[in-house]
Amino acid sequence: MTVTPETAFGAxxxxxxxxxxxxxxxxASVAACIPRLSAISPQLSTAGSGLALLLGVALLMTGxxxxxxxxxxxxxxxxxxxxxxxxxxxxxxxxASAAAASLSVVGARPRSAAEGAAYPxxxxxxxxxxxxxxxxxFLLAWESMALLSAFLVVGLRPTRAVVxxxxxxxALTHVATAAILVGFAVLAGSTGGAxxxxxxxxxxxxxxPATRNIVLVLVFVGFATKAGAMPxxxxxxxxxxxxxxxxxxxxxxxxxxxxxxxxxxxxxxVVGGAPDWLGLLILGVGAVSAVLGVLYAMMQHDLKRLLAFxxxxxxxxxxxxxxxxxxxxxxxxxxLAALALAAAIFHSINHAIFKTLLFLGAGAVxxxxxxxxxxxxxxxxxxxxxxxxxxxxxxxxxxxLPPLNGFASEWLTFQGLFGMAGSGALEPxxxxxxxxxxxxxxxxxxxxxxxxxxxxGVAFLGLPRxxxxxxxxxxxxxxxxxxxxxxxxxxxxxxxAGPVASTLTGVARSALHTAxxxxxxxxxxxxxxxxxxxxxxxxxxxxxxxxxxxxxxxAMRSRTPARRVDTWTCGIAPQPAFQYSxxxxxxxxxxxxxxxxMPEREIRVEYxxxxxxxxxxxxxxxxxxxxxxxxxxxxxxxxxRGADFARKLQGGAIQIYIAYSVIAVxxxxxxxxxx
Amino acid sequence: xxxxxxATTIFLVVLQIATFLxxxxxxTATIRRTKARLQSRRGPGLLQPYRDLAKWWAKLPxxxxxxxxxxxxxxxxxxxxxxxxxxxxxxxxNRAPLAGWGDLLVVVGLxxxxRFALALAALDAGGAFGGMGxxxxxxxxxxxxxxxxxxxxxxxxxxxxxxxxxxxxxxxWRGVGLLGPAHLLAAAAFAIVLVAETGHHPVDNPDTxxxxxxxxxxxxxxxxxxxxxxxxxxxxxxxxxLAAVFxxxxxxxxxxxxxxxxxxxxxxxxGFGKLLVVGQVLALLDGSVAKLRLLRxxxxxxxxxxxxxxxxxxxxxxx
Numbered sequence: 001m002t003v004t005p006e007t008a009f010g011a012x013x014x015x016x017x018x019x020x021x022x023x024x025x026x027x028a029s030v031a032a033c034i035p036r037l038s039a040i041s042p043q044l045s046t047a048g049s050g051l052a053l054l055l056g057v058a059l060l061m062t063g064x065x066x067x068x069x070x071x072x073x074x075x076x077x078x079x080x081x082x083x084x085x086x087x088x089x090x091x092x093x094x095x096a097s098a099a100a101a102s103l104s105v106v107g108a109r110p111r112s113a114a115e116g117a118a119y120p121x122x123x124x125x126x127x128x129x130x131x132x133x134x135x136x137x138f139l140l141a142w143e144s145m146a147l148l149s150a151f152l153v154v155g156l157r158p159t160r161a162v163v164x165x166x167x168x169x170x171a172l173t174h175v176a177t178a179a180i181l182v183g184f185a186v187l188a189g190s191t192g193g194a195x196x197x198x199x200x201x202x203x204x205x206x207x208x209p210a211t212r213n214i215v216l217v218l219v220f221v222g223f224a225t226k227a228g229a230m231p232x233x234x235x236x237x238x239x240x241x242x243x244x245x246x247x248x249x250x251x252x253x254x255x256x257x258x259x260x261x262x263x264x265x266x267x268x269x270v271v272g273g274a275p276d277w278l279g280l281l282i283l284g285v286g287a288v289s290a291v292l293g294v295l296y297a298m299m300q301h302d303l304k305r306l307l308a309f310x311x312x313x314x315x316x317x318x319x320x321x322x323x324x325x326x327x328x329x330x331x332x333x334x335x336l337a338a339l340a341l342a343a344a345i346f347h348s349i350n351h352a353i354f355k356t357l358l359f360l361g362a363g364a365v366x367x368x369x370x371x372x373x374x375x376x377x378x379x380x381x382x383x384x385x386x387x388x389x390x391x392x393x394x395x396x397x398x399x400x401l402p403p404l405n406g407f408a409s410e411w412l413t414f415q416g417l418f419g420m421a422g423s424g425a426l427e428p429x430x431x432x433x434x435x436x437x438x439x440x441x442x443x444x445x446x447x448x449x450x451x452x453x454x455x456x457g458v459a460f461l462g463l464p465r466x467x468x469x470x471x472x473x474x475x476x477x478x479x480x481x482x483x484x485x486x487x488x489x490x491x492x493x494x495x496x497a498g499p500v501a502s503t504l505t506g507v508a509r510s511a512l513h514t515a516x517x518x519x520x521x522x523x524x525x526x527x528x529x530x531x532x533x534x535x536x537x538x539x540x541x542x543x544x545x546x547x548x549x550x551x552x553x554x555a556m557r558s559r560t561p562a563r564r565v566d567t568w569t570c571g572i573a574p575q576p577a578f579q580y581s582x583x584x585x586x587x588x589x590x591x592x593x594x595x596x597x598m599p600e601r602e603i604r605v606e607y608x609x610x611x612x613x614x615x616x617x618x619x620x621x622x623x624x625x626x627x628x629x630x631x632x633x634x635x636x637x638x639x640x641r642g643a644d645f646a647r648k649l650q651g652g653a654i655q656i657y658i659a660y661s662v663i664a665v666x667x668x669x670x671x672x673x674x675x
Numbered sequence: 676x677x678x679x680x681x682a683t684t685i686f687l688v689v690l691q692i693a694t695f696l697x698x699x700x701x702x703t704a705t706i707r708r709t710k711a712r713l714q715s716r717r718g719p720g721l722l723q724p725y726r727d728l729a730k731w732w733a734k735l736p737x738x739x740x741x742x743x744x745x746x747x748x749x750x751x752x753x754x755x756x757x758x759x760x761x762x763x764x765x766x767x768x769n770r771a772p773l774a775g776w777g778d779l780l781v782v783v784g785l786x787x788x789x790r791f792a793l794a795l796a797a798l799d800a801g802g803a804f805g806g807m808g809x810x811x812x813x814x815x816x817x818x819x820x821x822x823x824x825x826x827x828x829x830x831x832x833x834x835x836x837x838x839x840x841x842x843x844x845x846x847x848w849r850g851v852g853l854l855g856p857a858h859l860l861a862a863a864a865f866a867i868v869l870v871a872e873t874g875h876h877p878v879d880n881p882d883t884x885x886x887x888x889x890x891x892x893x894x895x896x897x898x899x900x901x902x903x904x905x906x907x908x909x910x911x912x913x914x915x916x917l918a919a920v921f922x923x924x925x926x927x928x929x930x931x932x933x934x935x936x937x938x939x940x941x942x943x944x945x946g947f948g949k950l951l952v953v954g955q956v957l958a959l960l961d962g963s964v965a966k967l968r969l970l971r972x973x974x975x976x977x978x979x980x981x982x983x984x985x986x987x988x989x990x991x992x993x994x
Contacts, residue, residue: 379801381743392745392795401788402781411780414824415837421991422832431991438828439821439984446820449787450813453794457809462801463741522778522837534778534837541759541777545785549755556751556901562738567802568896570886574741580798580806588814592973 014066017055018083018131024048025124032116042478045102045120052127053095059088060503067133077195079140082133085507086269089345090130090254090261093352097253098123100486101246104360106478111244112156119247122148126250129258134196135184142180145258146173149251153243165238172235176225180262183218186211201270209275216274219266220282227259227315230289231627237296240308241372245363248304252311253356257348260318268326268341269511279326280433286319287440292626294447295597298454298589299623301374301582303362306455307355310398313444314351318344320437321413324420325508331425334514339521340416341508346501347409350493354397354406357486361391364475364483365459369468374458374582376469381460383472388460390483395452397490400445403542404490408497408524410445411536414438415522447589454585463576497538498525583621590623598624683934687772688762694943695761699911700724702918702950706958707882713962724911728904736900739800746897749796750905756789757909761916763839765923767942768931769847770840778837779827782920783820786872789909790816797894804886808893815871815878815890815972822979823868829861829986830924839923846927860986862925867979869921873914875957877967877975888966918953922946 028044031037059066069080083091102123110116125148128141150173154166188195190211191203204212225232236256240248263282267274293313300306321344328337364387365380366372381388397404420426420434464470474480493500501524509516522534567574590599601621608615624630704721711718738746760782762773777785794813797805831837834845846853871878874891883889889896895906923930929945931938967975 379741381745385744396788396791399787399791400784401791402777402784407784411784414780418828418831418837421828421987422835428992432988435825435828435984435987435991439825439980442821442824443817445787446813446817449791449794450810450817453791453798453809453813457795457798457806461743461745461795461798462806534831534841535775536778536781537776540773541781544762544773544776545755545759545788548758549752552751552754552905553748556905560735562736562900564740565737567739567741567800568804569802574801576801578803579801580803580810585806585810588811588969589817591970592814592818 017051021048021051025120028120029117033113041116042102042106046099049095049098052091056088056091056095077136079137080134081131083131086511087130089507093349094126094254097352097356098250100356100482101249104479104482105246118148118151136195143177152247153239162242165242169235169239172225176222179218179222183215186215197270204271216278223259223262228256228312229285229315233312234628237305237308241304245359249356249359253352260348273329274326276327276330279323282319283323286316286323287437290316290444291440294444298451298586302372304372307358318347324416333423333425335517336419338505338508342504343409343412343416345504350405350409353486353489354394357394360483364479368472371468376466377459378462378469379464380472384474386480387475390487392456393487393490395456399449399452403494405493408538458582462579465576495539495542691772695915699915702954703911706954709958710961731904732901734900739897741801742799746796746799749792750902752792753789754905754909756785757912760785764919765840765843766919766946767939769844774840779839793894800897804893804896808890811890818976819868819871822864822983825983826861826865843923843927857986857989860982864979864983865921869917876961877964918950922949
């Protein structure tokens, strides 16, 4: 194995960090299998992921790369890794999410030893995906990641529902792998059998447009499926609720982000950009995923399913940034393209932080009550104040509220779109698409506020709606520490958005293979800067807000303590059932967007015989998943009918097969005769 | 030079805070008065909102048995977010007091933060009316937000910057030429959103206390004492800030282009004049238009988004 660090600084530190991270994760996996050591496995995973986080930060701060290769397989392919700034940015997301998720299960027993052992390996496979620099290593790590995550979702003793969710996930993740595999094969075929990304990048400009387009579409389908973008999303809301919470946290926080990483790595870095129709397609997929993702999230009352739909929404926001970057780059607006790409990478990191936080919060709720159904929760804040506080910070961050991190990356995404709408380099139609995306993004942001007020308020505030909710208890210390750190990260990254954004813009420039041009662009800064371009002084605004709020809170203290009274419910004693539930909270939005959601409800009332007093009332409501039920299901039916037809060809009688062979030979002869 | 810039900023911040704080309850008072006149009543005096605030500030607060820290601290955060937004909007001059701190998206974001805190606090007491107001408010805002951002985006595309000061300065520089079709469509869209976001007819009735029809008031139902004072004041201030954004972006004429006593004083006067006009239009709406059914609101707010979208289409599709 040869390690070739590119600077003196990286010589010792970076390879050391990488080797230590991989070793710790491997040891964590082994430890989980040994009963006497299994208790320290989460600590080892935490340490390994923490080192990956450090590696990511070091790569970003020093601008160096870490590469290594070795271990020839079958005498010709080798494992090869190369971690650069882009890998570093995603390593940062990976490390933050995985370290916190691993920390949260310290002291908890895994469902089985096998799952305990698979979890660190799953983390290691993501670590390798983010640095693999040839097709062989990439696909090996990618497929390990897919299989290990599928195992973690299903577990050893699955119920029927879990098996069904797992099957959908397994099928779709293999569609993704297959598409990427074929895309890579086409690339390898047209570059004389080369497998490493560097060679592909060198040869890419000479590719025939048709070949390049086939590769791009295949790679897009593969990575978008992994990312959970619509219409390839159906595995996501099925798999997440059934997986253990720390696994959902890493899957949602990081694993789906490997799809984004793959898109940036292959489409932008390796192939060197795409024609503008692909940019438009990605922008469109992003906008649809964002709006429908958040709308469906709003309709959920299963807390983890709700969070899963929000992952689709956030992938949509990231894809809006990515798509606008591709479009801008295709038209030569490279600085704006770098800004939009930086927004996409920034939002990937931010989403890893707050989505992990929210899934861990959901895990704490499930652990404390055994319930995922918001309509049976309520009033948890009194029993779990620390969980509520951190969950609220995560909720505000994912809703894109200043001064938290989600706002900073959405701000940059908006600026990319504003620039696109105003750019003279683009045709009017592309500019109008940017305008439509601005509207979609604004709608998404406002709906996210609505949804997270609902999730936080219905679960943690008000009165408990069930005995289990009333008997809740605070999360264990390690889980609280993990959530606390992530909440602090939401605030810290939010107010430090200036330096983070400028570092990521550098990463985006090198992915786009462009140099910085002196242009006045909108920027996130730490301190106010006036003069050229719009600015968002993240630290200053955060400080201002905190100071005013603290001052007002101080002024508000009244000398006499408040008198305690019952909540006003028109003079009746308050009851939990009077409160708005998750379902009733979303009713205005369900009705406002009824043309898209197509809600159905069924109320069945049974009466005591001979009276008009109801003995039971049953309420069932359902919203139509537009893409799933109107596009994917018909397509599924069509493919089944195709299979039926194919079965008719397969009569089973040997004579028919002989006849087929004869006909085939005849046709071939005829073809040979005339061509 | 540097010191001068800091002094200018401090002067503008103090001026804006002082005038906005003093003016916000007055604007509400003028709206109530006109509305009362339209209903053939005399209505309360112009000082009534100030007296209300003073009364609530001194009162013994009542807190629900069910509520906790969220409803205790939310009012301070709501008012803080609106105050911070107020400092990012140009009013007397062509620059925001805190120029370079944040653009129009930061203002929109701060309002969203205020809405988040208020809507969350409304669920704290576990009553039906808080939830009712909260769920309606976030739903209406979700409908209004695309119109709001698109209307402002149109002006930002024209001025080639999303900084409110730059947009305002661009408007003054263009003069009457600014008032093209794209601009007017966006202004109309913003006006509709302004009505929705400040809770006036035909979206919400600011004076209703009939439980089932309340939206904004529903969220305040459990607030009392200083909490209530802060939340009411925050909503009065929000009207001033949104109207100031409206005038800075769409009708910036009259605001000072240089920081000197004369132009600033003139800019202030013109600015307050414009705010009073906005207030009178709202009062006319309250007095003459019936409230729309909740289910009909998507039509109105969808119209706002459509107007703003059309405005932008005119801007980017036509040469």
